[in-house]
Amino acid sequence: MKPDTEIRIAGIVRESIVDGPGFRFTIFTQGCPHGCEGCHNPQTHDFNGGQVTTIGRLIEEISKTGLLRGVTFSGGEPFCQSKPLAELATEIHAKGLDVISYTGYTYEQLINGANDENGWLDLLNNIDYLIDGRFVLAKKSLLIKYRGSTNQRIIDVKKSLSTNTIVEFEL
Ligand code: SF4
Structure with missing residues (x-):
C-alpha cells in the first residue's frame, strides 16, 4: 500500500447499518457525473468539493472502529x-473485512468500458459486492434493502467475473 495515496471524499459514517449487512464503515466519495433526478447526496457531485484524505488515514479510522463487518464505498x-x-480495498480485505461498492454505472457498462486509465477492472477485482445502476426516481422503492430504486442490483462480483455472467445476490 502507498499510505499517501490521495482520495477525495465527501465524508464518512463509522457504523452504518443502511449500506450493507452488519456494521459498516461507509466512505462517501466526492464527485459524481450521473446527475440522477432525486439524488439524496447532491453535495457529493462537485469533483472539486469535499476534502482530500489519504488511504493511510482512512485505514487508521477503520482500524479504530470496532465490530465492523465491512466497508462500503x-x-x-x-x-x-x-x-x-x-x-x-486490498488493505480492508487484509483486515478480514468485506467490501461493497455502490456505482451509478451498470455492471455491463463497467465491464465494457474498463481501460487502463479509468481502472474500473482494478476496483471490480478488489470488491466483493457491487450495488449498481443510477437512482431512478420513477422506480424508487422503500421495500428493497440497501438500494433506492428497483433497477439497482446487488451483484456478487467475484462469481460474476469468474463465470463471465451476472450473478445477483440478496445480501
Ligand atoms: S449516482 Fe448516486 S450520487 Fe450520483 S447522482 Fe446518482 S444517486 Fe446521486
Whole structure:
C-alpha cells in the first residue's frame, strides 16, 4: 500500500447499518457525473468539493472502529476514483473485512468500458459486492434493502467475473 495515496471524499459514517449487512464503515466519495433526478447526496457531485484524505488515514479510522463487518464505498461515484479505492480495498480485505461498492454505472457498462486509465477492472477485482445502476426516481422503492430504486442490483462480483455472467445476490 502507498499510505499517501490521495482520495477525495465527501465524508464518512463509522457504523452504518443502511449500506450493507452488519456494521459498516461507509466512505462517501466526492464527485459524481450521473446527475440522477432525486439524488439524496447532491453535495457529493462537485469533483472539486469535499476534502482530500489519504488511504493511510482512512485505514487508521477503520482500524479504530470496532465490530465492523465491512466497508462500503458510496458516493458520489466511487468508480471515478477506482485506482485509490482498489488499493484501499486490498488493505480492508487484509483486515478480514468485506467490501461493497455502490456505482451509478451498470455492471455491463463497467465491464465494457474498463481501460487502463479509468481502472474500473482494478476496483471490480478488489470488491466483493457491487450495488449498481443510477437512482431512478420513477422506480424508487422503500421495500428493497440497501438500494433506492428497483433497477439497482446487488451483484456478487467475484462469481460474476469468474463465470463471465451476472450473478445477483440478496445480501
Ligand atoms: S449516482 Fe448516486 S450520487 Fe450520483 S447522482 Fe446518482 S444517486 Fe446521486
